[in-house]
Amino acid sequence: MSKPILVSQDTSTMPELASIRQMVTPCYQCGFCTATCPYPLLGHRLNIRKFVRALQLSMLDALEQAWLCSTCKLCESKCPRGVPITDAFVKTRRLLALSKKTPEKLEQVLWNVYENGNSWGVKSTEKLSWAKGLEVKDASKGVKYLLYVGCAVPYDPRLYKVARSLVNVLGAAGLDFGVLGKEEKCCGDPVYHAGELEFFEEIVNENAEKFRRTGAEFVVTISPHCYNTFKNLYPSYGADLNVLHYTQLLEQLLDGGKIHPSRKLDGRVTYHDPCYLARYDNVVEPPRKVLESIPGIEFVEMRDSAQDTLCCGGGGGRMWLESEGGRPSDMRVSQASEVEAGLMVTSCPYCIQNFEDSVRRLRLGKPLQVFDLAELVDRALG
Ligand code: SF4
């Protein structure tokens, strides 16, 4: 076994290392985190307790494990010492970015954002391809609600349906809303998680100014990742936005009598909480309330629900990185199948992509369809 590298030769990164060490100092190596994280169970080499120990000792050769975590915060939520594990991961990635050790695939994502303002590389001219045939207001003309579509929707035709459904529902509610279309730029989530904080700051400033010019009172996101970025990361860079995840807006519309899901839909339905919504921001009731308002649905909880939800595997930039073991989405789809659900509903583009992929690959006893909540509500409006 080669000897671990204990100290950096690069003195410029010393303050970063010291601050990471300080974050993980309270860890007393109980191992709850390792027992909680789904990745070891799936045969990945990520061992969070050992990783935290390596951070305590500044063992530099272990740091690259930081790219293996999907930043789902499950381990952190169970840590008896309150160690900010995910922030320590992100800080470590920052250190690796400073040392030019960003994985090639994430480098490509950064270039995509830089060149096209879209993490998947969708060009400006294609950013409204999902809305073909729909009348959606140009938000730059002034709106009350700015619907922020995000990078994944224009990239994946499967997700076109999600955005189209949401537009139908918001239209049925008579809401004054619009989109930025070709002017929309990535929220910066993958940039932040790649540790490129200077670039992230530029994105925050550009987006905040663009949003301000629309006069919108609320920014409504489709993705929980955009929601987290606007709500929890932008304020540290001076941009305070009124941001809603669309499930919260649907709940408000339901409570205000603006939408009436009255068409009966049959089926045994379970809901997967996206970790960036449930664990990061406690948004667990709104999607359930909306689901349960749909007549004919038999709702069933699967295990590991609400704040204890499991990650689909797409957070923290992992959507673009190779997996070296089993997929967390397979685990989650199996849990939905365990409760004999025919529909697995969620509210995150990454979850939809990962779960549909798992359903296609796994041999489940009973057919399982993956839907976004907006799609179901749209159907129930008739
Ligand atoms: S759960 Fe917390 S205290 Fe226990 S090993 Fe993990 S980081 Fe350390």
Ligand code: SF4
């Ligand atoms: S994937 Fe989730 S549970 Fe595993 S180490 Fe990362 S934050 Fe913790």
